[in-house]
Amino acid sequence: MTEETDTQGYLDMDLLRFTTAGSVDDGKSTLIGRLLYDSKNLFEDQLEAVEESSRQRGDENVNLALLTDGLKAEREQGITIDVAYRYFATPKRKFIIADTPGHIQYTRNMVTGASTANLAIILVDARHGVIEQTCRHAFIADLLRIRHVVVAVNKMDLVDHSEEAFDKIVSQFKEFASRLDNIVDMTFIPISALNGDNVVDPSENMPWYEGTTLLYHLETVYIGSDQNHVEARFPVQWVIRPHSEKYHDFRGYGGRVAGGVFKPGDAITVQPSGFTSKIKSIESMDGPLEEAYAPLSTTITLEDEIDISRGDMIVKANNPPHKGQEIEAMICWFSDSKNLVGRSKFILRHTTKEVKAVVQEVRYKININTLHKVEDDLEFKLNDIGRIKLRTSGPLFYDSYKKNRVTGSFILIDEQSNETVAAGMIL
Amino acid sequence: MNSYRVTHLKQLESEAIYILRETAAQFEKPGLLFSGGKDSIVMAHLARKAFWPARLPFPLLHVDTGHNFPETIEFRDRYVKEINADLTVALVQDSIDQGKAIEEKGIHASRNKLQTVTLLDAIEDCGFDACLGGGRRDEEKARAKERFFSHRDDFGQWDPKNQRPELWNIFNGRKHHGEHFRIFPLSNWTEMDVWQYLKLEDIELPNLYFAHDREVVRRSGTLLAVSDVVQPQADETTETLQVRFRTIGDMTCTGAVESDADTIDKVIQEVATARQTERGTRSDDKRSETAMEDRKREGYF
Numbered sequence: 001m002t003e004e005t006d007t008q009g010y011l012d013m014d015l016l017r018f019t020t021a022g023s024v025d026d027g028k029s030t031l032i033g034r035l036l037y038d039s040k041n042l043f044e045d046q047l048e049a050v051e052e053s054s055r056q057r058g059d060e061n062v063n064l065a066l067l068t069d070g071l072k073a074e075r076e077q078g079i080t081i082d083v084a085y086r087y088f089a090t091p092k093r094k095f096i097i098a099d100t101p102g103h104i105q106y107t108r109n110m111v112t113g114a115s116t117a118n119l120a121i122i123l124v125d126a127r128h129g130v131i132e133q134t135c136r137h138a139f140i141a142d143l144l145r146i147r148h149v150v151v152a153v154n155k156m157d158l159v160d161h162s163e164e165a166f167d168k169i170v171s172q173f174k175e176f177a178s179r180l181d182n183i184v185d186m187t188f189i190p191i192s193a194l195n196g197d198n199v200v201d202p203s204e205n206m207p208w209y210e211g212t213t214l215l216y217h218l219e220t221v222y223i224g225s226d227q228n229h230v231e232a233r234f235p236v237q238w239v240i241r242p243h244s245e246k247y248h249d250f251r252g253y254g255g256r257v258a259g260g261v262f263k264p265g266d267a268i269t270v271q272p273s274g275f276t277s278k279i280k281s282i283e284s285m286d287g288p289l290e291e292a293y294a295p296l297s298t299t300i301t302l303e304d305e306i307d308i309s310r311g312d313m314i315v316k317a318n319n320p321p322h323k324g325q326e327i328e329a330m331i332c333w334f335s336d337s338k339n340l341v342g343r344s345k346f347i348l349r350h351t352t353k354e355v356k357a358v359v360q361e362v363r364y365k366i367n368i369n370t371l372h373k374v375e376d377d378l379e380f381k382l383n384d385i386g387r388i389k390l391r392t393s394g395p396l397f398y399d400s401y402k403k404n405r406v407t408g409s410f411i412l413i414d415e416q417s418n419e420t421v422a423a424g425m426i427l
Numbered sequence: 428m429n430s431y432r433v434t435h436l437k438q439l440e441s442e443a444i445y446i447l448r449e450t451a452a453q454f455e456k457p458g459l460l461f462s463g464g465k466d467s468i469v470m471a472h473l474a475r476k477a478f479w480p481a482r483l484p485f486p487l488l489h490v491d492t493g494h495n496f497p498e499t500i501e502f503r504d505r506y507v508k509e510i511n512a513d514l515t516v517a518l519v520q521d522s523i524d525q526g527k528a529i530e531e532k533g534i535h536a537s538r539n540k541l542q543t544v545t546l547l548d549a550i551e552d553c554g555f556d557a558c559l560g561g562g563r564r565d566e567e568k569a570r571a572k573e574r575f576f577s578h579r580d581d582f583g584q585w586d587p588k589n590q591r592p593e594l595w596n597i598f599n600g601r602k603h604h605g606e607h608f609r610i611f612p613l614s615n616w617t618e619m620d621v622w623q624y625l626k627l628e629d630i631e632l633p634n635l636y637f638a639h640d641r642e643v644v645r646r647s648g649t650l651l652a653v654s655d656v657v658q659p660q661a662d663e664t665t666e667t668l669q670v671r672f673r674t675i676g677d678m679t680c681t682g683a684v685e686s687d688a689d690t691i692d693k694v695i696q697e698v699a700t701a702r703q704t705e706r707g708t709r710s711d712d713k714r715s716e717t718a719m720e721d722r723k724r725e726g727y728f
């Protein structure tokens with residue numbers, strides 16, 4: 001009987017996605033290892049494998065960093081190169097961690113990891129305080145619209161667990177962060193990833209700290225308002241036409257709700273045709289549903305038979321997205337073989353739609369260490385971030401990235417190599 | 428006031444359905460790798476949901492080593508019929524007969540590596556430009572670096588250091604002629620998520636996953652089921668134990684675990700307290716520290 005209730009509990013958990021950012025050696029990998037280890041999400045064979053590798057490498061202690069650094073090259077060089085995804089769960093939440101390398105040469109990996117995150121943990125070495133890299137990491141979190149930031153002041157054991165050292169870093173960071181506007185919630189926690197202080201268990205070495213442990217914060221931080229439940233957006237992914245006897249006339253639109261709420265009876269408009277209709281039903285294999293909202297994948301049927309295909313967007317009649325072929329956006333450049341300049345041409349992918357795009361104007365780049373605008377060198381090289389204006393071959397239906405992460409984001413693809421060369425956030 | 432809460436399983440489900448639909452839309456001829464194991468059963472179930480009430484818009488492909496548990500094959504055939512899907516079976520034995528793959532020798536011989544040859548041939552024969560796989564990032568450290576849309580060159584090889592970045596839920600499946608993609612809708616699922624979802628959706632599984640009595644032999648710390656392809660050596664003895672399987676691969680390399688978990692609730696309890704990863708029972712991963720990365724580079728699942 002207790003067994004029954006226990007397993008039921010697992011079916012009712014939230015999901016929190018977070019990234020970890022910090023400079024090389026700030027202790028990101030150690031922290032993740034610690035979170036997994038202390039929350040009992042680490043398996044014996046994983047630990048044995050890490051112990052064995054640590055021994056072979058001649059590491060003094062078990063190197064929990066080896067848990068996340070999975071590729072041969074990463075283990076050889078002792079650094080995280082790519083985004084590594086890790087998973088763990090407590091009875092309250094499942095967590096997806098994107099562990100990203102902190103060095104400036106991996107800005108694109110940080111941007112990638114941040115794009116799907118609700119929360120960012122920014123590590124600061126207690127001995128060094130807020131440095132240039134810290135500001136860069138906070139800037140990226142803000143740019144990608146991560147609402148919740150935890151500044152984890154690590155290696156407190158190396159500054160005698162001093163409250164003063166911690167307070168100084170808090171005020172340094174706050175001063176810098178006043179320039180950022182997407183972060184709505186900032187939390188500061190003094191930790192020692194190596195020893196486990198304030199990670200899962202409260203620290204005995206820092207009685208002056210009255211806040212919660214890192215894990216407790218991750219388990220309880222309110223993320224319910226991160227999704228847009230106001231502007232209804234449904235990019236059509238796939239048209240479902242069974243052509244079977246039973247469902248002869250069935251015509252459903254498959255997609256993932258990008259914003260707002262859809263209910264049977266709602267008046268809708270289809271972009272780009274502008275046709276209007278009403279939602280007839282919201283379908284699923286388990287029967288019709290009363291409503292669908294972000295980020296659910298669902299199937300919508302309409303009262304009227306109108307011509308809709310992939311790339312179209314179903315929206316509420318009273319609340320349309322922007323429509324246009326000239327887009328102002330912040331981009332991060334990903335390619336190490338090609339640079340972006342004015343007049344560069346690309347394929348642009350936005351929701352389920354693909355169009356061609358040409359760079360009309362490069363406005364500025366940002367020096368991501370000083371956050372100053374750069375206006376004399378306008379060529380985007382690997383990891384450069386800045387603002388451009390694009391013109392597209394067909395209209396896009398979009399919102400600003402600030403309003404909606406799905407309808408406000410795009411990628412640029414190089415036509416020759418098919419590589420993804422940039423990530424864009426519409427202003 | 429509605430809080431519009433979405434549980435972790437619903438989020439994972441929605442993400443996987445989104446990926447399945449993107450696959451159907453972005454590729455000309457996708458196929459779904461179906462082994463009869465729990466991950467591929469979950470994937471097939473999600474695919475049904477993604478396209479319901481239409482049939483699956485792609486066929487299933489099983490790379491059959493010939494060393495599968497008979498229970499798996501029986502389940503596979505019944506399931507495929509039940510969901511009214513198309514199934515292609517590619518036999519590793521055929522690759523061996525054609526001289527394209529060479530059987531390993533000795534008692535630790537496994538056809539696991541040979542599957543890559545058969546798989547790549549089948550992809551070419553069927554004309555697949557994308558193959559959906561049930562791989563999960565939590566399974567193994569090289570898999571942790573895998574993309575949802577994973578690019579393969581025209582030799583089927585994976586280049587882990589040169590992967591396309593994946594942002595938000597925008598997936599770039601563009602490719603040159605001859606190249607293809609491996610697609611992993613369950614990337615963000617853990618073993619526990621899979622079990623919870625199987626329970627939530629009340630999905631049937633091969634009975635191998637539940638505790639039953641079986642004759643086994645202990646070899647290099649692994650409990651192998653005694654069968655045509657696993658016979659006790661002169662110095663080995665067999666015993667009958669109550670066991671179940673956490674993963675289902677070849678009989679030659681999939682270890683059983685002693686267990687009395689004969690219902691899904693008991694299995695979930697067991698997974699929750701397990702101290703070994705599920706692939707801890709797979710001798711194919713134990714061959715070297717980078718066994719999985721090496722196999723994946725060559726074109727393995």
Ligand SMILES: Nc1nc2c(ncn2[C@@H]2O[C@H](COP(=O)(O)OP(=O)(O)O)[C@@H](O)[C@H]2O)c(=O)[nH]1
Binds near residue numbers: 156
């Ligand atoms: N003294 C101390 N050392 C730490 C702490 N956290 C990490 N380290 C050490 O710092 C070094 C770098 O850690 P690592 O996790 O690899 O950093 P990453 O580059 O950010 O992933 C390792 O030698 C760790 O053992 C801490 O809280 N205290």
Ligand SMILES: [Mg+2]
Binds near residue numbers: 028029030065079
């Ligand atoms: Mg690291």
